[in-house]
Amino acid sequence: MFLDCGTALLGWFDQHKRDLPWRRSSDPYGIWVSEIMLQQTRVAAVLEHYSRWMGSFPTVAALAAAEEAEVLALWSGLGYYRRARMLHRAARVLVAEHAGCLPRTSAALRELPGIGAYTAAAVASIAFGEPVAVVDGNVERVVARLLGLPAGAGADRLRAIRAGAQALVSPARPGDSNQAIMELGATVCLPRAPLCLGCPVQPWCRTRGEHPTIARKPLTPRAIAYTLATDTGGRVLLRQRPAEASLMAGMWELPELPAAPPGARVLLRFRHAITVTNYAVSIVALGGATELPGGDAAAGTAERWVPVDELPRLPLTGLARKALRRLGLWPPASVSGSG
Numbered sequence: 001m002f003l004d005c006g007t008a009l010l011g012w013f014d015q016h017k018r019d020l021p022w023r024r025s026s027d028p029y030g031i032w033v034s035e036i037m038l039q040q041t042r043v044a045a046v047l048e049h050y051s052r053w054m055g056s057f058p059t060v061a062a063l064a065a066a067e068e069a070e071v072l073a074l075w076s077g078l079g080y081y082r083r084a085r086m087l088h089r090a091a092r093v094l095v096a097e098h099a100g101c102l103p104r105t106s107a108a109l110r111e112l113p114g115i116g117a118y119t120a121a122a123v124a125s126i127a128f129g130e131p132v133a134v135v136d137g138n139v140e141r142v143v144a145r146l147l148g149l150p151a152g153a154g155a156d157r158l159r160a161i162r163a164g165a166q167a168l169v170s171p172a173r174p175g176d177s178n179q180a181i182m183e184l185g186a187t188v189c190l191p192r193a194p195l196c197l198g199c200p201v202q203p204w205c206r207t208r209g210e211h212p213t214i215a216r217k218p219l220t221p222r223a224i225a226y227t228l229a230t231d232t233g234g235r236v237l238l239r240q241r242p243a244e245a246s247l248m249a250g251m252w253e254l255p256e257l258p259a260a261p262p263g264a265r266v267l268l269r270f271r272h273a274i275t276v277t278n279y280a281v282s283i284v285a286l287g288g289a290t291e292l293p294g295g296d297a298a299a300g301t302a303e304r305w306v307p308v309d310e311l312p313r314l315p316l317t318g319l320a321r322k323a324l325r326r327l328g329l330w331p332p333a334s335v336s337g338s339g
């Protein structure tokens with residue numbers, strides 16, 4: 001079953017694969033960067049960032065030599081900033097211990113900061129031809145459906161999925177096999193309403209459709225307020241998150257308020273989801289009833305008046321970027337159109 005199924009999958013991939021910039025290169029570094037960016041992030045968002053990143057940091061050595069603020073600024077908008085910090089840290093380890101080259105096996109790649117089983121298998125198979133299966137959420141769903149496994153968790157189920165994914169890997173083209181099954185999961189074997197009629201592995205599939213899935217936990221709602229303060233020189237007041245913050249440490253954002261003060265002039269309201277929280281965001285104008293919190297609320301933070309055209313060089317949180325964009329301050333006119 002698996003041999004024929006794997007062959008059909010590869011044939012489909014050859015004809016239908018999306019033309020993505022990292023697929024045009026065999027550079028292990030570029031493949032690694034793309035795999036890290038693609039974790040929990042839409043391809044469209046990665047496309048926006050990948051070319052700029054590779055333009056600024058074309059090699060492991062260039063990334064290792066960069067300041068962390070530059071790295072985070074280029075990552076800004078992709079979220080999950082720990083990934084950028086780990087990429088940066090791993091680049092420095094590669095320069096110090098591996099002459100700037102990535103190790104060629106998944107086992108050795110896993111020794112690097114921020115590289116887990118998934119990324120190690122993806123880079124080792126795509127860049128170096130190691131016949132090892134990747135198992136991410138897409139692969140898990142496709143293989144579970146192929147094998148007729150119900151939705152759920154458990155070590156036995158995962159073992160069966162890993163074995164199934166491994167059996168689908170072509171020893172001659174392991175990287176393409178892995179990309180093919182991930183591509184199938186992203187474009188055909190969708191979580192909701194899979195496109196079974198056009199599926200290349202339908203003859204071998206024991207599910208042929210959606211199996212019942214466990215309902216996701218609803219996001220926790222939370223109200224949050226920030227203030228927009230600008231001066232006559234067109235600068236915006238920003239505050240840096242503490243270095244020890246559990247989320248987005250060291251990133252820059254609009255100053256947060258304990259709550260939107262009664263009577264404050266609200267400039268903008270929008271929603272923004274981060275991990276398991278759905279924020280109802282208010283941006284209020286500074287002045288009148290609105291005062292910037294001092295003392296404890298601002299402890300451990302730094303503040304700066306930033307000219308609008310310097311915003312792209314700062315590592316801003318995704319929420320701050322969204323607010324500044326909707327307020328017409330991002331991107332600044334001088335970099336408009338650069339993405």
Ligand code: SF4
Pocket residue numbers: 142145146188189190194195196199200201202205206207208209210
């Ligand atoms: S036949 Fe349907 S459920 Fe089975 S692998 Fe293909 S798209 Fe997924």
